[in-house]
Amino acid sequence: MNLLVKGITLVDPNSEFNQKTCDVRVEQGKITAISKSLTLAKGETLFEGKGAILSPGFFDLNCMIGDPGLETKEDIETGTAAAKAGGFTGIAVLPTTKPVVQSKGEVEYILNRAKNNLVDVHPIGAISRDLEGKELAELFDMKNAGAVAFSDGSKAISDDGFVNRALQYSLGFGGLLMLYPENKSIAGKAQINESKNNVLLGMKGVPALAEEMQISRDIFLATYHDAPIHISNISTAGSVAIIKKAKKDGVKITCDVAAHQLVFTEDLLNDFDSNYKVKPPLRGKNDIKALILGLKDGTIDAISSQHRPHEIEFKDVEFEIAAYGIIALQTVLPLLLQAGLDATTIAEKLAINPRRILNLPIPIVKVGADANFTIYHPTQKWEYNSATNASKSSNSPLLGKILTGKVQLVYNNKQFQVYEQ
Template identity: 85%
Template sequence: MNLLVKGITIADPNSEFNQKTWDVRIEQGKITAIEKSLSPAKSEEVYEANGAILSPGFFDLNCMIGDPGLETKEDIQTGTAAAKAGGFTGLAVLPTTKPVVQSKGEVEYILNRAKNNLVDVFPIGAISHDLEGKELAELFDMKNAGAVAFSDGSKAIQDDGFVSRALQYCLGFGGLLMLYPENKSIAGKAQINESKNNVLLGMKGIPALAEEMQISRDIFLATYHDAPIHISNISTAGAVALIKKAKRDGVKITCDVAAHQLVFTEELLNDFDSNYKVKPPLRSKADNKALIAGLKDGTIDAVSSQHRPHEIEFKDVEFEIASYGIIALQTVLPLLLQAGLDANLIAEKLAINPRKILNLPTSTIKKGEIANFVIYNPAKKWEYNVSNNASKSKNSPLLGKTLTGKVELVYNNNQFQKYEQ
């Protein structure tokens, strides 16, 4: 589909046009011209930027879609619709479905279901059979079928020897383990951050130690095997320090942080709103600052949505029995802008690095490239509400709130979707 974008500011650290305002022409799915001024041609749609930014299409490393088996939470159609509305042109979807994605059959099912979509969908296979941390899933077969990495979702694998064997096995075919960091013997059954706040609320707390001990173990194992490893959804200042040192020491480690961990803090739990119940738990303002600093200095490689859709009966209940997680694909961009990230850093952490981590092609804004981009207005205010929520679920504390930073157009696979400017 042909499109002319007029007067757009480009945010792409890999492009010679970075931070410049140009006209961009897209024909039949390719960028065919980037010039100071282009005249509209017949049969092409014209988009006037009006202060908007053009960035490579966002990519999410940590997204739950319930298909197969849990489609009442989210299916591929609604999940990709929410992704588009949030500026994402690529999703890596977790294996936490029913059945679990643990063999080539489930991988092929997801790839077939997601064909011909504007949003590219990439399956992540399970590390362990039924996510139990005891028996290796069919990693090699899943890799050959199209799995881009392996994860047990938000289930932390406690058996050190099992993780060691999985790392060693993956070395043989270039597999990547994405590990959730929580030492269960330290965390116990607690559900919120350990601090003065958990005492005030009368609830047991999960200490930062539980996350940091697990990351330390994973660093030791990655070092021992000289194997790459990815840590998903870090949340503490101590985690940032550990990974920063590991990178200096030459460990092949990458990590991501969920967007809400940059802005939300544990004080939001004072009203026991279960929509703020996430895993890892919301931490302190000091942790927020350390995580943002980690993004800026390169310690944290990427930002993820940690999209976790749930039916109302799993969230509209007492805090202690509510499920973990929020829907997040449509609100990542506003949270990153609220956290103070500039357009280049957003492009790096939300579009370029996620694809690099998974060894996928990265899109660049230049002539001759396949068009894969998002256009967003960083100053545009909009209300996130039930009518524009594209997810099948509604478990977000931001529903009904006015947000700043609006996605206006996404383009990928020779398709584009416009939203209200």
Template identity: 75%
Template sequence: MNLLIAGVTIADPNSQFNQQKCDLRIEQGKITDIDTQLGVLTAVNGDTVIDGSGLVLSPGFFDLNCSIGDPGFETKEDIYTATAAAAAGGFTGLAVLPHTKPVVHSKGEVAYIINKAKGNLVDVLPVGAVSQDLEGKELAELYDMQQAGAVAFSDGTKAITDDGFMSRALQYAKGINGLLMVYPENKSIAGKSQINESKNSVLLGMKGLPALAEEMHISRDIFLATYHDAPVHISNISTAGSVALIKKAKKDGVKITCDVAAHHLVFTEELLSDFDSNYKVKPPLRGKTDVKALISGLKDGTIDAISSQHRPHEIEFKDVEFEIASYGIIALQTVLPLLIKAGLDAGQIAEKLSINPRRLLNLTVPVIKTGAEANFAIYNPAAEWTYNADNNFSKSANTPLLNKKLTGKVTLVYNNKQLQSYG
């Protein structure tokens, strides 16, 4: 399908056309022409013409932290529903976590995901487990998984608690130019916590998870990364203290990167006052000071990327008492509206959601330029829409944003010579 996109604003810091209104022609999967003189490019026979007035065109979004449940937990989400939700949210690439059944801890599981996702508009890239069965005791088959197509290594939502094991894992990953993406939580401090430790947790009568648990774990990983001169990526940071630790470590030359989940840039612990389990996430929703620090950390470069932290669950895991509900929300379709609500502009969204996630994984970064393979999302930053059961493409519905009016809507995605549009 050939496209002519007229008068769209490009948001791509790597493009010479960044922040300019342009006409673009797409032919057989490639950007064949871009012109800032609107109206110079005209439609020819067979072109699909798209009016880009008021719309933003960005390199396709890429998610560093997505759970899909496939294999083994397909009742939560499978590859087909996850990619459908991803495309509707502007994502043309997903790094999927290994906490499935079986765990993605050998080349066989990596090959399964790659083969099942072949031919999709959305690129699905497996993240292999760091440890066998996510137990944090023995290294998984890191090299074999990397050779089979794993783009990084993580134990998903499980923190690596054994310091010696983490040290060995970093050393081994460095030897194969692999990246460890680790969840930061000191389990002995965290215990069986439910929400952020604060006056709010006392008021609600629930055990609080102190910021200390996250920050102690990050401090350990900073020491180990320094000792081995090895890269480490911290997933889903949530506190002001974490931002400060990582900012200093970067200044000191430590090879550390991090990301933040979109909902931690908007939601705060006050939303838990009516015990809505759809707001139960891990790390927990924090205070306003933390949210302010996270947004500041994004803007000053301390935080490298934004992730969805997509965690689908069946209704019986969420529509229960708060104390026994599972952690997590579905998020692929709501990342963009949350970032707009957080005050990020189109350039910052492209950098943190499209460019940096791919750079961290040493993947090809799509650029909006003549001759490039077409990989982009188009969205209307001002469009209001209601997220509901009819337009939710996920298999699950565990989100506090269902039936809420949101601002910022993806209208079209293009990748792998495939197009999907949304009214």
């Protein structure tokens, strides 16, 4: 479908038009013209972009979709609808399904289910069979079938020897392990951050040490094999410092942070709202400051949604027995703007670097390129409610709230979706 975008500000560090206000013409899925002034042609859809930003299409590194087997939480259709509404033109989906994505059959199933979608859906295969951390899944076969990386989701792998073998094996065929950082023996069964707050609430706390020790272990193993690793969803100031030093030392390490960890603090748990129960737990203000600084100085490579849909019966219960996680695909952008991130940082951490980490093609806003972009207005307000929520689930503390930062259009795979301006 043909589209003419008028008066839009382009933010793409890889484009010669970066930070310029231009008109952009798209014909049959290709960007055919970028200029100061283009005239609407017959059959084109006009989009007035005044005050809005055009960025390479967002990409999510860490997203749970329940298909196969857990479609009552989220399926491919609703998951990609939520992704589109949040500005994502690509998502990497975790293997935490039923059955677990642990062989080429499950990888091929997801790829076939997601065909012809505006949103590119990339399966992440399991590292271990049934996510138990004991036996290697079929990594090589999954890679050949189209898996972009390997992860056990939010399950940390305790067995050092198992991770050692997994790194050694995956190195042989260019596989990437995405590891969740938690030392289970230190974290125990605690569910919130260890601080004065957990004492006041009368609940055991997860110390930052549990995350930081696990990252240190993974760095030692990656260094030993000279292998790449990715640390998913870091949350502490100490983790930022450890990873910063590792990068300086030449370790092939990348990491991401969930958007909500840049805004939400542990103080929000005082009312025991289970919609704020996430893993890793919400931390303190000093951690948030360190995470934002880590994004700005390049220590943290990417931002993820950590989208975790759940049926109401898993969340509308006492805090201690509630499931971890929130739906987040539609609220990443407003949270990043609330955290004070600028458009260039958002483009780098939410569009460019996630694809670079997974060795996927990076969309560039230039003439002749395939159109793959997101248009959003950084100051437009909108209400996130049951009518605007595209997910099948509703476990978000932001539902019913007015948010700032609205996705207005997404374009990918010769398709585009316009949202209310």
